[in-house]
Amino acid sequence: MAAATIKDVAREAKVSVASVSRALNDGRGVTAETSQRIRDAASRLRYVPHAAARTLITRRTNTIGALLPDLYGEFFSELIRGIDLAARARGLHLLVSSSHDDADAAAAALRAMQGRVDGLLLMSPHADAAFLQQNLPHDLPTVLMNTRLAGADYCALSVDNDGGARLMVEHLLALGHRRIVFIQGPSGNRDAAERELGYREALASHSPDSPAIVLHGDFSEESGYRAGQQVLALRPRPDAVFAANDMMAIGCMAALRDAGICVPEEIAISGFDDVPMARYVTPPLTTIQVHIAELGSQAMELLGEQIDNPDTVMAGTHRRVNAELVVRVSSGAPLV
Amino acid sequence: MAAATIKDVAREAKVSVASVSRALNDGRGVTAETSQRIRDAASRLRYVPHAAARTLITRRTNTIGALLPDLYGEFFSELIRGIDLAARARGLHLLVSSSHDDADAAAAALRAMQGRVDGLLLMSPHADAAFLQQNLPHDLPTVLMNTRLAGADYCALSVDNDGGARLMVEHLLALGHRRIVFIQGPSGNRDAAERELGYREALASHSPDSPAIVLHGDFSEESGYRAGQQVLALRPRPDAVFAANDMMAIGCMAALRDAGICVPEEIAISGFDDVPMARYVTPPLTTIQVHIAELGSQAMELLGEQIDNPDTVMAGTHRRVNAELVVRVSSGAPLV
DNA sequence: GGCGGCAACGTAAACGTTTTCATGGCGAGT
DNA sequence: ACTCGCCATGAAAACGTTTACGTTGCCGCC
Known part of the structure; x- marks a missing residue:
């Protein structure tokens, strides 16, 4: 049959x-x-x-493609969830291609998607201007997610690292902390750089006499631990530490605990990301939450608009998804 | 152009x-x-x-579909990673449809995949025999993942909850623990039921005089905390607690800590899943690790074989992916 | 030298839709 | 009553491939 x-x-x-x-x-x-x-x-x-027969004549696949780097854990699931939900709401299917870690693999995956999708959601560390110019069919609606390229040629969406970092610094300042250390992420990482920028900006504009004190790190727990040891050696001793991500904040917390320092009474600590673990460490970590699912669904929305009106040029549109302050014990805020 | x-x-x-x-x-x-x-x-x-034109005549889409329930965190990402990798190795694309939580949504998603895919990876709590009979195109190669249906009509793959639980009980017994409490998962959950079965079997076969002591739980941290309080009230007091998942083990550990009980010196604790947090709690949690990515890639392999030889009937094939014991401090094992 | 066969290549049908255009019927307006 | 126009319906083209089948030319063999 x-x-x-x-x-x-x-x-x-x-x-x-x-x-x-x-x-x-x-x-x-x-x-x-x-x-x-x-x-x-x-x-x-x-x-x-028969979907293929229909596609052949209507030139529409009712499918969108998501090209993602090698992603781990919570971030990936939330992103896909957001994309999937928004896509389903529009009656679109989702073709994913993930875990390609070099530029060639990404290019191949991109080529393979040709003609199978009506639009593309692209998040790739290799997505510089040349790469896109070379590999992207330029008549295919595309939304760039969290790429280093802020160029006006494409439609883009990214998380507001900058704003999130500013929120955190303002929070720490409001609590009376003045000497606030920042622990950097890996060099070359765009998220990390934006967070540092936000830290510097907020400090400069709200508390010009507070020095910017920046320690090295690479997003790993160990690097956070090492940074924590450096914090202890600083004179005068800082009031607060703001790590570029939660894992470093947790590592830093361990270093302070090992040295007999009380958090947050003696030094406040905060992170960025709100990983699931953040609420379970002792003391629970004050951090910045990013709604990853929203990043996914907003990107999908943007793409949907591009697909529905192919004539209105949306290139250059650049939106940011909000980051939110999550206050827990580690920053020393009075509990309500 | x-x-x-x-x-x-x-x-x-x-x-x-x-x-x-x-x-x-x-x-x-x-x-x-x-x-x-x-x-x-x-x-x-x-x-x-043009992929659609080719599909129209060759009757092959070179795409496989993955129909998944509403999944969170690590599990989902790892699963997709495994599937994606294996699919790419075979030159197949991956169409995912996730986050459908009722049976109707799943059925709709399933219909929509008709003709867009060469095969289906299906993981759904709603996938009972009647549902499949009703909604599954019976000429479409399909692999069931972690469904409650062990029937001989379909090809299936699931994690070895049973074996994993046995491993853990044997580990606890080998450390000298004799009164081992099990904290159940939510009723109706198949993984939870299999883990309990493994617990009972191992106890019965390796230490017939040890009683099976089972407390209620629902996979949540809170239910683990409550179970921990019940553990404290038991007389004689248990040697060890084996929770059906890590979050309950963590909750239970909190309850014991709050009561001033030392883990693992006074009571050993263990969990199941090896969530990322397991290694960060104090003391680090002994647990069972399941290679989720392998579950995904093996399912994909199985599906690939079915697609390549459509004549050889593979229905009834049922494989299990191994679970592995991860020994950390919480079970009281001597550190090497 | 004719003929069979084989290899390279072209022609056209087929896949299952959507959509344009043609056709017929019927009601309304004069 | 005749015609105009609209509306439901049918016929057929088109989308871009693959592939079965025909055609051509060439080589080797009798």
Whole structure:
């Protein structure tokens, strides 16, 4: 029993294939009763339109592609969840290609998506201008996510690292902390750089006499631990530490604990990301939460708009998704 | 500039479309030099075959679908990673549909995949026999993952909860613990039920005089905390606690700590899953690690075999992916 | 030298839709 | 009553491939 085609339905309902197509799509140009007869015949035969045949003529796949780097844990799941939800709401399918870690693999994956998708969600560390120019079919609607490229040629979306960092510094300042250390992320990492920028900006604008004190780190817990040891050696001793991510904050906290320093009474600590673990460490970590799912769904929305109106040029549109302050014990805020 | 078609390439290379198709696919029936000329023309025009047109005639989409429930965190990412890697190795694309939490949504998603995929990876709490019979196109190769259905009609793959739980109980017994409490997962959850079964089996076969002591829980940290309080009230007091997942183990550990009980000196604790947090709690949690990525890639392998040889019936094949004991401090094992 | 066979290549059908255009019927307006 | 126009319906083209089948030319063999 091969799958039923539109011809089978037409024969069953004693009409032409054209009428079947009309009845099952917009439904205009067909009498109510013939339409009903056709629907009955279709469901009787369990007819489901052949997607490829439809694509061939309509030039639409009703599918969008997501090209992602090698991602771990919470971030990836949340991102996909957001994308998937928004895509489903628009009746679109989701073709994902993940875990390609070099530029060649990404380019190959990109080529392979050609013609299988109506639009592309692209997040790739290799996505510089040249790469895009070379590999991206320029008539394909695309939204860049968290790429280092802020260029005006593409539509982009990224998390507001800058704003999040500013929020955190303002929070620490409001609590009375004045000497605030920042622990950097790996050099070359864009998120890390933006967070540092936000730290410096907030400090400069809200507390010009507070020095910017920056220690090295690479997002790993160990580097946070080492930074914590350096913090202890600083004179005068800092009031607070703001790590570029939670894992470093946790490592730093361990270093302070090992040295007998009380957090947050003697030194406040805060991180960035709000990983699930952040609320479980002792003391619970004050941090910045980013709604990753929202990043995904907003990107999908943006892409959807581009697909629906291909003529209105949206290149250069650049949105940011908000970051939110999550106050817990480690920053020394009075509990309410 | 619309995308180049095979006709354009044919014109450019001054051959017929048939020769282009031959040269670009198997390459037989075409002279070496014409073949080269065709390839040149193709790359000059940036020709990439129209996937839908090809699908229409070959009846193959080179895509597999993954239908997943609403999944969180690590599990989802690892699963997708495993699937994606194995699929890419076979030159297949991955269409995912996730986050459908009721049976109707799952059925709709399943219908929508009709004809877009060559095979299906299905993990759904709603996938009972009736649901599958009703919604699954029976000529579509399918692999069931972690479904409650062990029936012989489908090809299936699941994690060895049973074996993992046995490993843990044997570990605890080997350390000299005799009164081992088990904290259940939510009722109706298949993973939880299998873990409990493994606990009971191991206890019965290795230490028949040890009683099976089972407390209620629902996988949440809070339920673990409550179970921990019940543990404290038991007389004689248990040696060890084996929670059906890590979060409950962590909750239980908190309850014991709050009561001033030392872990593992007075009571050993262990969990299941090896969530990232497990190594960071104090003391670090002994648990069972499941290679989720392997679950994904093995499922993909199984599906690939089904697709490649559609005639050999593989229904009823049922494999399990191993679970592994991860010994940390919380079980009281001597450190090496 | 004619003929069979084989290899390279071209022609055209087929896949299952959507959509344009043609056709017929029927109601309304004069 | 005749015609105009609209509306439901059908016929057929088109989308871009693959592939079965025909055609051509060439080589070798009798």
